[in-house]
Amino acid sequence: xxxxxxxxxxxxxxxxxxxxxxxxxxxxxxxxxxxxxxxxxxxxxxxxxxxxxxxxxxxxxxxxxxxxxxxxxxxxxxxxxxxxxxxxxxxxxxxxxxxxxxxxxxxxxxxxxxxxxxxxxxxxxxxxxxxxxxxxxxxxxxxxxxxxxxxxxxxxxxxxxxxxxxxxxxxxxxxxxxxxxxxxxxxxxxxxxxxxxxxxxxxxxxxxxxxxxxxxxxxxxxxxxxxxxxxxxxxxxxxxxxxxxxxxxxxxxxxxxxxxxxxxxxxxxxxxxxxxxxxxxxxxxxxxxxxxxxxxxxxxxxxxxxxxxxxxxxxxxxxxxxxxxxxxxxxxxxxxxxxxxxxxxxxxxxxxxxxxxxxxxxxxxxxxxxxxxxxxxxxxxxxxxxxxxxxxxxxxxxxxxxxxxxxxxxxxxxxxxxxxxxxxxxxxxxxxxxxxxxxxxxxxx
Amino acid sequence: xxxxxxxxxxxxxxxxxxxxxxxxxxxxxxxxxxxxxxxxxxxxxxxxxxxxxxxxxxxxxxxxxxxxxxxxxxxxxxxxxxxxxxxxxxxxxxxxxxxxxxxxxxxxxxxxxxxxxxxxxxxxxxxxxxxxxxxxxxxxxxxxxxxxxxxxxxxxxxxxxxxxxxxxxxxxxxxxxxxxxxxxxxxxxxxxxxxxxxxxxxxxxxxxxxxxxxxxxxxxxxxxxxxxxxxxxxxxxxxxxxxxxxxxxxx
Numbered sequence: 001x002x003x004x005x006x007x008x009x010x011x012x013x014x015x016x017x018x019x020x021x022x023x024x025x026x027x028x029x030x031x032x033x034x035x036x037x038x039x040x041x042x043x044x045x046x047x048x049x050x051x052x053x054x055x056x057x058x059x060x061x062x063x064x065x066x067x068x069x070x071x072x073x074x075x076x077x078x079x080x081x082x083x084x085x086x087x088x089x090x091x092x093x094x095x096x097x098x099x100x101x102x103x104x105x106x107x108x109x110x111x112x113x114x115x116x117x118x119x120x121x122x123x124x125x126x127x128x129x130x131x132x133x134x135x136x137x138x139x140x141x142x143x144x145x146x147x148x149x150x151x152x153x154x155x156x157x158x159x160x161x162x163x164x165x166x167x168x169x170x171x172x173x174x175x176x177x178x179x180x181x182x183x184x185x186x187x188x189x190x191x192x193x194x195x196x197x198x199x200x201x202x203x204x205x206x207x208x209x210x211x212x213x214x215x216x217x218x219x220x221x222x223x224x225x226x227x228x229x230x231x232x233x234x235x236x237x238x239x240x241x242x243x244x245x246x247x248x249x250x251x252x253x254x255x256x257x258x259x260x261x262x263x264x265x266x267x268x269x270x271x272x273x274x275x276x277x278x279x280x281x282x283x284x285x286x287x288x289x290x291x292x293x294x295x296x297x298x299x300x301x302x303x304x305x306x307x308x309x310x311x312x313x314x315x316x317x318x319x320x321x322x323x324x325x326x327x328x329x330x331x332x333x334x335x336x337x338x339x340x341x342x343x344x345x346x347x348x349x350x351x352x353x354x355x356x357x358x359x360x361x362x363x364x365x366x367x368x369x370x371x372x373x374x375x376x377x378x379x380x381x382x383x384x385x386x387x388x389x390x391x392x393x394x395x396x397x398x399x400x401x402x403x404x405x406x407x408x409x410x411x412x413x414x415x416x417x418x419x420x421x422x423x424x425x426x427x428x429x430x431x432x433x434x435x436x437x438x439x440x441x442x443x444x445x
Numbered sequence: 446x447x448x449x450x451x452x453x454x455x456x457x458x459x460x461x462x463x464x465x466x467x468x469x470x471x472x473x474x475x476x477x478x479x480x481x482x483x484x485x486x487x488x489x490x491x492x493x494x495x496x497x498x499x500x501x502x503x504x505x506x507x508x509x510x511x512x513x514x515x516x517x518x519x520x521x522x523x524x525x526x527x528x529x530x531x532x533x534x535x536x537x538x539x540x541x542x543x544x545x546x547x548x549x550x551x552x553x554x555x556x557x558x559x560x561x562x563x564x565x566x567x568x569x570x571x572x573x574x575x576x577x578x579x580x581x582x583x584x585x586x587x588x589x590x591x592x593x594x595x596x597x598x599x600x601x602x603x604x605x606x607x608x609x610x611x612x613x614x615x616x617x618x619x620x621x622x623x624x625x626x627x628x629x630x631x632x633x634x635x636x637x638x639x640x641x642x643x644x645x646x647x648x649x650x651x652x653x654x655x656x657x658x659x660x661x662x663x664x665x666x667x668x669x670x671x672x673x674x675x676x677x678x679x680x681x682x683x684x685x686x687x688x689x690x691x692x693x694x695x696x
């Protein structure tokens with residue numbers, strides 16, 4: 001029997017039991033839709049996070065922090081994100097501001113610049129307002145060079161050789177909700193406050209500064225690089241104001257972003273005598289990769305759950321096929337008496353499941369895509385992720401704009417999986433149908 | 446197309462082959478000491494206890510017998526739906542015991558079944574039912590359509606070709622079933638109580654059709670029935686009783 005005739009015959013059988021076939025197909029639709037929705041959302045989420053990260057990252061930089069642990073807490077203000085990672089460590093090791101030179105000397109050929117970052121929680125206030133923020137002490141000229149795309153003034157100007165009382169502020173310090181508010185603007189005189197709790201009793205330090213520039217919006221996660229919720233003061237001023245010769249982070253700019261360079265310098269620093277395993281080095285690429293692998297894992301887990309629903313649909317198909325097989329025993333007997341081969345009977349039953357799989361898969365992919373977009377709109381509307389930021393300072397994390405991504409691989413994969421499950425679960429009933437003995441099948445009432 | 450049906454033992458030389466063909470091709474069905482034993486639970490039931498029968502091309506044979514005489518078993522064996530326990534069932538000279546499932550299916554393509562309960566596929570129209578049996582035999586779509594219409598004309602139901610079985614009377618359904626049985630140019634029609642489930646008036650139409658097919662078109666017919674009246678229409682009547690043939694007379 002020709003394939004086309006086999007499908008035609010199967011289709012006539014399906015059409016006869018529309019409701020039953022429809023419900024069976026619905027199972028496949030739900031399974032496929034769940035898989036497609038989850039995959040396209042997580043893929044979109046991954047793109048968003050990676051994109052946001054890369055905005056605030058330079059791939060040719062390394063971040064050196066104290067602590068032998070995995071991910072040190074680079075700059076703790078990354079929209080509340082960076083603050084979560086390890087950091088600290090129990091040892092007495094201190095990273096000093098002039099360790100920048102030590103690092104530079106470890107591999108001068110591969111490092112073009114090193115930069116110390118000192119940071120504390122504090123406040124910035126004017127006569128009208130007072131905001132919690134992160135005060136970051138950096139060398140303006142170097143910082144500008146390393147983060148040339150993000151340490152950029154939206155208004156005012158970032159001086160290369162700043163006065164001690166110069167301050168550059170992040171976008172969300174002046175406009176926390178990004179709705180056009182201007183709490184501080186370039187040229188304003190502000191008071192910068194810091195509570196020194198390392199002395200007893202804690203002492204409130206403050207000085208008057210002049211806003212030189214407001215930064216352009218950086219994006220959700222500034223990691224290592226500039227952040228929307230921080231303010232920046234010159235290193236010399238920070239050293240005096242915080243009364244310290246230590247720094248929290250040293251940013252190392254490499255000659256290029258090759259993996260070999262990154263690995264070489266990372267190892268050089270981590271294994272050096274000077275730092276004796278007391279520091280950890282993170283590359284931006286590693287951070288992005290780590291996040292991506294976490295998202296992938298989560299996505300795999302979610303899709304696994306969705307796949308279970310498809311499995312349930314498969315069992316539904318098997319169930320309905322067995323019922324159908326029993327109902328159609330006599331019909332199978334007739335077909336065999338008419339000269340149909342067992343193989344063709346098998347194909348007729350399998351093609352019914354293929355039809356269910358194809359229809360269910362197609363509708364499922366469409367429905368999944370719609371679902372993904374609906375969920376994405378809900379997320380972007382400042383929903384759940386809006387609150388994640390929190391952290392310290394003014395940082396209310398950015399609401400993320402997730403654009404669901406549906407790749408051809410996902411479409412084909414989901415389609416194939418849907419048909420595959422349908423066919424696999426139809427194998428047993430189809431095989432049983434094909435094995436029916438014509439004499440007995442014909443006698444069946 | 447179905448070379449297996451024409452196969453001749455290789456050891457026979459060409460001259461004898463010709464003779465062999467002449468004898469055996471004319472013999473459509475040949476049963477040699479045919480035996481069939483069923484297991485009814487744990488009790489063996491001897492349905493056939495040594496049947497010898499020959500059906501020649503062009504024959505119109507009625508196998509008559511009360512229920513339990515073994516005529517249904519005989520029907521299943523002639524139709525290659527079942528295999529004998531002992532003895533031989535030769536269809537066009539081929540012993541069905543030697544055939545595998547696929548070969549049996551191919552053989553059945555050449556046998557035109559007509560059942561007591563018509564056994565049309567309810568969801569298909571009269572025409573589609575006839576086309577179905579041709580699609581099993583891989584006949585092209587265009588030819589199927591043409592032939593189905595011709596066959597429906599032969600059985601006098603052309604104007605009813607788009608009706609489903611439920612919309613046809615018993616006699617009409619049986620005529621569609623006969624058209625279906627003829628679709629693949631079978632070597633013989635095998636009928637199981639062809640009028641057993643239709644009223645006597647329309648039964649006459651069916652009987653007339655069967656007779657016409659045999660007389661005008663030379664279709665070989667083997668009919669199993671317990672209806673004396675119907676059997677009388679055949680050219681030859683074989684009486685079965687208790688698993689053996691008790692009489693075999695030309696009508």
